[in-house]
Amino acid sequence: MAQTYVLVLNASYEPLQRVSLRHAIKMLVREVAVIEEEDEGTFGPFPRPKVLRLIRYVVARWKHRRSHLCTKSAVKARDKMCAYCGGQAETVDHIVPRSRGGTLTWDNAVAACLRCNHRKANRTPHEAGMTLLITPSAPPSGFLL
Structure with a gap:
């Protein structure tokens, strides 16, 4: 089964991060968040959350500094497709x-x-006879996963 992620919004409705479904349920149990949008089905006694909103505002100073971190999930979020054939991005290639x-x-x-x-x-792509459809570069400073 694929990992399900839930979007977490700040109390001001700004997107903060994605968390696992399990983590989202823990946030509901601790009553630090409320469900803004739910998915079909349930997870135990709770409706399956799709989007949560925090009860209290959290200052997220790190939000604007994270874009310089190059991670595999950040590369997949930046490209959104396979850089060679345009298909679904499933992994990261060096x-x-x-x-x-x-x-x-x-x-x-x-x-x-x-x-x-x-x-x-x-x-290298040249040695493999493959052409890149995109030009890799650092994303803009406001880039969020």
Whole structure:
């Protein structure tokens, strides 16, 4: 079963983060959040939340500084599709493979489907005869996952 995520809004309705369904239920039990939008079905005695809103406002100073962090989930959120075929992004591919000194940076990582990632393997896109549909770069400063 795929992991279900719930969007958490601040008390002012600003998006803060995504949390697992389990974490969202814990927030409801502790009464620190209320359900703003629910999904079909239930999770125990609770309706299945899709969006939660915090009861009290949380100051999120980190929100504007996180965009410089390059993570696999951030790369997939930035690209939204496979950088080679345009299909569904399921994984992250290093343009210069890690075995050749490539690192997880905004300029060296792109989202990819499993098929394209395996096809490219331990080669550069040029060596594999594959063309990038996007030009990898750091996202804008207000980028949120």
